[in-house]
Every structure is written in C-alpha cells, then in structure tokens.
Amino acid sequence: MNPFPKKSATAWPTMLPPTLQQHAEQRSFDAGATLFRQGEVPRSIFYVLAGEIRLLRRERDGMEVILQRSVSGFFAEASLETEHYHCDAVAARASLVLSIPIQAFREALDEDRSFCRRWMSLLAREVRTLRAKCERLCLHGAEERILHYIESEGMAGMVRLGQTRKAWATELGLTHETLYRTLRRLQQQGIIRIEANCIRLIR
Amino acid sequence: MNPFPKKSATAWPTMLPPTLQQHAEQRSFDAGATLFRQGEVPRSIFYVLAGEIRLLRRERDGMEVILQRSVSGFFAEASLETEHYHCDAVAARASLVLSIPIQAFREALDEDRSFCRRWMSLLAREVRTLRAKCERLCLHGAEERILHYIESEGMAGMVRLGQTRKAWATELGLTHETLYRTLRRLQQQGIIRIEANCIRLIR
DNA sequence: CGTACTTTTGAATCGCATCAAATCTGGTGG
DNA sequence: CCACCAGATTTGATGCGATTCAAAAGTACG
Numbered sequence: 088m089n090p091f092p093k094k095s096a097t098a099w100p101t102m103l104p105p106t107l108q109q110h111a112e113q114r115s116f117d118a119g120a121t122l123f124r125q126g127e128v129p130r131s132i133f134y135v136l137a138g139e140i141r142l143l144r145r146e147r148d149g150m151e152v153i154l155q156r157s158v159s160g161f162f163a164e165a166s167l168e169t170e171h172y173h174c175d176a177v178a179a180r181a182s183l184v185l186s187i188p189i190q191a192f193r194e195a196l197d198e199d200r201s202f203c204r205r206w207m208s209l210l211a212r213e214v215r216t217l218r219a220k221c222e223r224l225c226l227h228g229a230e231e232r233i234l235h236y237i238e239s240e241g242m243a244g245m246v247r248l249g250q251t252r253k254a255w256a257t258e259l260g261l262t263h264e265t266l267y268r269t270l271r272r273l274q275q276q277g278i279i280r281i282e283a284n285c286i287r288l289i290r
Numbered sequence: 291m292n293p294f295p296k297k298s299a300t301a302w303p304t305m306l307p308p309t310l311q312q313h314a315e316q317r318s319f320d321a322g323a324t325l326f327r328q329g330e331v332p333r334s335i336f337y338v339l340a341g342e343i344r345l346l347r348r349e350r351d352g353m354e355v356i357l358q359r360s361v362s363g364f365f366a367e368a369s370l371e372t373e374h375y376h377c378d379a380v381a382a383r384a385s386l387v388l389s390i391p392i393q394a395f396r397e398a399l400d401e402d403r404s405f406c407r408r409w410m411s412l413l414a415r416e417v418r419t420l421r422a423k424c425e426r427l428c429l430h431g432a433e434e435r436i437l438h439y440i441e442s443e444g445m446a447g448m449v450r451l452g453q454t455r456k457a458w459a460t461e462l463g464l465t466h467e468t469l470y471r472t473l474r475r476l477q478q479q480g481i482i483r484i485e486a487n488c489i490r491l492i493r
Numbered sequence: 494c495g496t497a498c499t500t501t502t503g504a505a506t507c508g509c510a511t512c513a514a515a516t517c518t519g520g521t522g523g
Numbered sequence: 524c525c526a527c528c529a530g531a532t533t534t535g536a537t538g539c540g541a542t543t544c545a546a547a548a549g550t551a552c553g
Contacts, residue, residue: 431541432540432541464541465541467541467542468542
C-alpha cells in the first residue's frame with residue numbers, strides 16, 4: 088500500500104542543520120490524505136521529500152483554489168508566524184514528508200545563523216515567485232498568461248510541467264478547456280512546440 | 291516644490307535598529323520620479339516614510355502592472371537577495387523615503403537577532419498577503435474578487451481604500467469600467483455600502 | 494481657469510466559462 | 524492479463540460577462 092519504506096533512501100535535505108535533523112520525523116501520506124486543515128494550530132514545519140503536497144482553500148461555491156504546490160522542499164512557510172493555518176494541505180499523490188516541531192525550528196533559526204540566512208533567502212524567493220504569479224494573473228487573455236508562464240517559470244524559453252494540464256489551468260486562472268484550446272492554437276501558429284510535458288517557445 | 295522639509299517630523303521606524311539608523315539616508319522624490327529601474331543592481335533597501343511608492347513592470351504592449359504599493363514600510367524586500375531589480379519603482383505622489391545601504395542592512399541582519407526575527411516575520415506576512423492576492427485573482431467574476439478583497443484585506447467587513455478606484459481595478463485584475471459597474475450593482479443590491487473611500491459589507 | 498486625471502455611463506464585440514460528450518490514460522482488482 | 528473505472532484530455536456549441544471603444548461629467552491641482 089505505502090510505496091515508501093520506513094527507511095527511505097531519499098536524500099536528506101542539505102538545508103536542514105544537524106540539530107533539526109534530530110527532531111525531524113519522517114511521515115508518509117497516501118494520496119488524498121490531509122496534513123492539516125484551515126484553522127488548526129501549526130505544530131510542525133513540513134518538508135516534502137517525495138510526492139506532492141498541495142495547499143488549497145475552498146471557496147463558498149465549493150470550488151477549490153490551489154495556493155501552492157510542493158514537490159520538494161518546505162511549504163506553508165508562512166505558518167511559522169501564524170496562530171492558525173489559512174488553508175488545507177493535502178497529498179496529491181502518495182508522499183513522503185519531514186515533520187519538524189515548530190518550537191525546535193524557531194530555536195534553530197535563532198541559533199544557526201547560516202540556516203537563518205538560507206531561510207530568509209527562501210522566503211525572499213517565494214515572494215518573487217508569488218509576485219510573478221500575480222503579475223501573470225493580472226494579464227487578460229489565456230495566450231498572454233501561458234507565454235508569461237513559460238518565460239518566467241521556464242528556462243531558456245522552455246518549461247517542464249510537473250503537473251497535469253488541468254492543474255496547470257487552475258494555476259493560470261483558466262478553465263482546462265480554454266488551456267487546451269489555446270495551447271493547440273499556439274502550436275498551430277508555430278509559437279510554441281509541445282512534447283510530452285515539455286513546452287518550448289519557438290523563435 | 292518639495293512638500294517635505296529636510297528635518298521631517300515623520301516618525302522614525304521603530305523597526306530599524308540604531309546601528310542602521312546611522313546609515314539611513316532620508317531622500318525625497320517628486321511625484322513620478324523613479325527610484326530604480328528594472329535591471330539595475332540593488333544598492334539600497336528602501337523604507338517609505340510618507341507618500342506612495344509603486345513597483346511596476348511594463349508588459350510588451352505598454353500596459354503596466356502594479357506589483358506592489360507601499361504607503362509605509364519596506365518595499366522590494368526581495369531585492370536583498372537578487373542581482374538585479376525585476377521591476378521599476380516609481381513615486382506615485384511626492385514621497386519621503388529612507389535609503390539604507392544594502393551592505394549595512396545585511397550586516398544588521400546578521401548581528402541583530404531581534405531585527406532579523408522582525409525581518410523574517412515581515413517576509414512571511416508578505417508571502418501570506420501575496421497568496422491571498424493570487425487566490426483572489428484566480429476567481430472568475432468581478433463580484434467575487436471585490437467581495438474577496440473586502441473580506442481578506444479589510445477588517446470586520448470594511449476596507450478603507452488608500453488608492454483610486456482605477457488603481458484598485460488594476461490590482462483586482464479588472465478594467466476600471468467593470469469595477470465601477472460592479473460596485474454600483476452590488477450597492478443597488480444592498481450587498482455593500484460605499485462611503486467616500488470606505489466600502490462596507492452589509493451583514 | 495485650464496489641464497490632466499478620475500469617475501461614470503453607454504453600446505458593441507470578443508473571449509472565456511459553461512455544459513456536453515467522446516476518447517484516452519493510468520492504475521485497480523478480478 | 525484483461526476488464527474496468529476514475530480522472531485527464533480533447534473537441535463542439537452556446538451564452539454571458541468582461542473588455543473595448545467612446546464620450547461626458549466630476550475633481551484635484553497648479
């Protein structure tokens with residue numbers, strides 16, 4: 088059932104200082120499992136080793152918005168500062184996660200200057216990514232958003248999609264139908280080239 | 291011409307440690323003045339004392355997107371980590387700004403633990419704000435975005451707009467026409483109440 | 494008092510969401 | 524190994540809502 092053996096060979100995150108590694112507990116989640124729910128009090132910081140965790144918020148009408156997708160690394164970084172979670176965390180696939188007690192984490196930030204620097208750098212990177220995403224979502228037109236995504240998330244005019252197109256559509260603030268159609272049109276016009284889950288910008 | 295006297299009575303930010311206050315230089319900008327441009331190398335961290343600074347990026351078609359609006363406090367926080375600015379900074383009105391050499395700032399973060407904590411807390415808050423904004427922009431429909439804004443940016447179902455409605459429309463990813471129309475409709479339906487630059491959610 | 498910008502409203506258009514349905518895919522269990 | 528199922532992918536038709544273009548009235552500021 089669980090695809091991850093207890094003693095996993097997965098690379099331990101180099102970012103984590105030794106002190107914290109002692110406190111870190113490895114946990115596995117089946118697809119669909121909930122790590123935490125909106126409103127709960129944060130007790131741990133999580134680090135994805137394998138699989139995929141999604142932060143999502145459910146709207147009035149039942150629609151759910153994906154706030155963050157994590158395939159590797161920390162997620163819900165802001166929960167370090169908050170009294171309550173602002174969203175749910177759900178395993179999109181079977182996943183392996185490090186769980187670090189929040190108290191130990193705070194102490195490590197206080198004591199380990201190098202770790203603290205890396206943490207700030209991580210937060211700053213998150214801010215930049217989110218700003219780029221906001222900029223993209225402010226664009227009207229499916230085409231513009233897709234091209235903006237390739238340019239800002241990809242390297243050298245090429246992105247590797249680590250998700251289904253349906254999920255990508257949600258991230259772009261579009262319906263999946265519109266995404267499919269626009270992709271097809273862009274390819275027909277010779278603006279992009281699609282191979283498996285790589286999309287390349289021509290020119 | 292310049293509305294701010296050299297020796298301003300503006301409250302010095304309590305957040306800034308004494309060491310940094312020595313390095314901080316007070317500068318004033320006329321409306322429309324540019325603080326920095328996309329691509330330039332960050333040499334200072336800025337702190338708004340008065341006025342309004344906008345971070346904006348210009349798109350291919352000449353349209354500009356407002357990435358951040360700062361009326362008070364730090365802005366372009368992520369520039370601490372980057373080689374180049376990713377956007378322009380422009381004074382929307384005559385503004386008074388503290389300019390802190392980036393090197394001194396980094397040293398203060400390293401040496402002053404309390405300041406470092408507050409800086410991380412500030413970054414985390416920024417992450418949460420930006421996530422909320424992304425969530426909002428993913429909503430289809432002008433009405434939903436407006437209500438989401440009031441609920442998440444306001445307090446007790448009420449927001450005070452510190453900007454023109456036109457600018458607000460841009461922040462919501464809408465045209466100003468749509469914003470005006472939707473506001474009128476919402477008010478007619480008795481869902482919101484508009485007074486000057488306060489908008490209140492009924493019930 | 495004039496200029497620039499915001500606010501407001503109108504009409505026409507276009508693009509995206511929506512509903513519907515068929516096909517394809519990967520994973521499950523018999 | 525195959526049948527089956529849930530979900531992703533793909534395409535079509537339709538309607539609504541946001542954009543767009545246009546223009547007038549209001550407002551702030553020098």
